[in-house]
Amino acid sequence: xxxxxxxxxxxxxxxxxxxxxxxxxxxxxxxxxxxxxxxxxxxxxxxxxxxxxxxxxxxxxxxxxxxxxxxxxxxxxxxxxxxxxxxxxxxxxxxxxxxxxxxxxxxxxxxxxxxxxxxxxxxxxxxxxxxxxxxxxxxxxxxxxxxxxxxxxxxxxxxxxxxxxxxxxxxxxxxxxxxxxxxxxxxxxxxxxxxxxxxxxxxxxxxxxxxxxxxxxxxx
Numbered sequence: 001x002x003x004x005x006x007x008x009x010x011x012x013x014x015x016x017x018x019x020x021x022x023x024x025x026x027x028x029x030x031x032x033x034x035x036x037x038x039x040x041x042x043x044x045x046x047x048x049x050x051x052x053x054x055x056x057x058x059x060x061x062x063x064x065x066x067x068x069x070x071x072x073x074x075x076x077x078x079x080x081x082x083x084x085x086x087x088x089x090x091x092x093x094x095x096x097x098x099x100x101x102x103x104x105x106x107x108x109x110x111x112x113x114x115x116x117x118x119x120x121x122x123x124x125x126x127x128x129x130x131x132x133x134x135x136x137x138x139x140x141x142x143x144x145x146x147x148x149x150x151x152x153x154x155x156x157x158x159x160x161x162x163x164x165x166x167x168x169x170x171x172x173x174x175x176x177x178x179x180x181x182x183x184x185x186x187x188x189x190x191x192x193x194x195x196x197x198x199x200x201x202x203x204x205x206x207x208x209x210x211x212x213x214x215x216x217x218x219x220x
Contacts, residue, residue, distance in 0.1 A: 005141060005144070005189055005190035005191070006072055006112040006141070007026060007070070007072070008190070009112075009139065009141060010024065010026065010068070010070040010072075010110045010112065011024055013068070013110060014067075014068040014070075014108075014110075017068065017108065019066065019067050019068055019108060022066055022067035022068075023067060024067060024068045024069075024070060025060050025063055025064040025067060025068065025069050025070065025107075026069075026070040026072065027040060027041070027060055027069075027070070027071060027072070028072045028073055029071055029072065029073045029074055029076050029077050030072070030073035030076040031073075034077075034078045034081065035049075037077070037081060038081055038084070038097060039052070039057065039059070039097050040059065040060055041059050041060055041061055041081075041085070042059040042061060042084070042088075042094050042095065042096055042097055043056070043057050043058045043059030043061075043062055043094075043096040043097065043099075044056070044057050044059075044096050044097035044098050044099070045096050045097065045098040045099045047098070048096070048097045048098025048099070049097065049098065052097075052098070056096070057096075059094065059096065061088060061094050061105050061107060062094070062103060062105060064105075064107040065105050065106055065107055066106055066107070067107060067108070068107065068108045068109075068110060069107045069108070069109050069110070070109075070110045070111075070112070071109065071110070071111045071112070072111075072112050072113075073112070073113055073114070074111040074112065074113055074134075075113040075114075075115040075117060075120060075125075075126060079127060082126070082127045082130050083127065083130075085130065086127065086129060086130045086133055088105065089109065089133055089134075090133070092104060092105060092106065093105065109134070111134055117131055118131070143186065143189055144186040144189045144190055144192075144193060145184075145185045145186050148182045151178070151181050151182055151193065152178060154190065154193055154194075155173060155178070155181065155193070155197060156172065158193070158194050158197040158198070159171075159172065159173075159197060159201070159209075162194075162197060162198055162201055163201055165201075166201050166202060168201060168204065169207060170201055170204055170206075170207055170208065170209065171207050171208065172208055172209070173200075173208060173209040173210075174208050174209065174210050174211070176210075176211060176220075177208075177209055177210060177211055177213075177214065179220075180211060180214060180218055180219060180220055181193070181196075181214075181218070183220070184217075184218045196214065196215065196218065197209075199213070199215070200213035200214060
């Protein structure tokens with residue numbers, strides 16, 4: 001499953017947990033360089049490295065204390081940072097980059113990836129001990145084409161969330177549009193569906209999205 005779908009799942013898991021009164025903290029590991037990812041997760045002390053600045057920075061593990069931390073695309077994390085993450089999970093303490101003080105943290109961790117982690121473990125690209133530490137409860141999300149019954153609800157949610165950005169009073173889609181969405185194979189999964197609705201909202205001047213507002217490859 002791609003980004004949007006994983007984020008929705010993580011948000012729902014957090015919202016139905018005892019930690020729901022606090023904000024779920026999310027970071028995409030693939031979008032940040034290895035060096036900066038360590039600083040983002042663990043924080044750093046003032047002047048800890050070139051460009052760190054003269055102020056202390058709290059890491060997301062500290063920010064997520066008492067809440068949930070969602071690490072998307074964890075498979076891109078390098079081995080040395082994997083080791084530090086494993087230590088933080090085992091000992092429930094972290095140390096900021098450039099710091100010496102052990103800081104207690106209490107966060108629930110959700111991770112996601114679209115890669116085959118067992119295969120990466122076998123090839124030496126992902127730590128086996130971290131894999132087993134993370135594999136407490138595993139949720140496998142089938143691609144959108146295998147759960148087309150979710151398309152109406154997702155489409156409605158995207159319209160409600162995105163339509164106000166365009167200042168439009170769009171209430172839904174025509175039945176033939178929903179049929180077309182159900183027939184499409186969605187190689188880009190939920191992210192592609194979101195982008196499709198975003199495009200349709202931009203083009204639609206009425207109150208309902210029609211076939212003309214869909215990409216050509218989706219029209220019957």
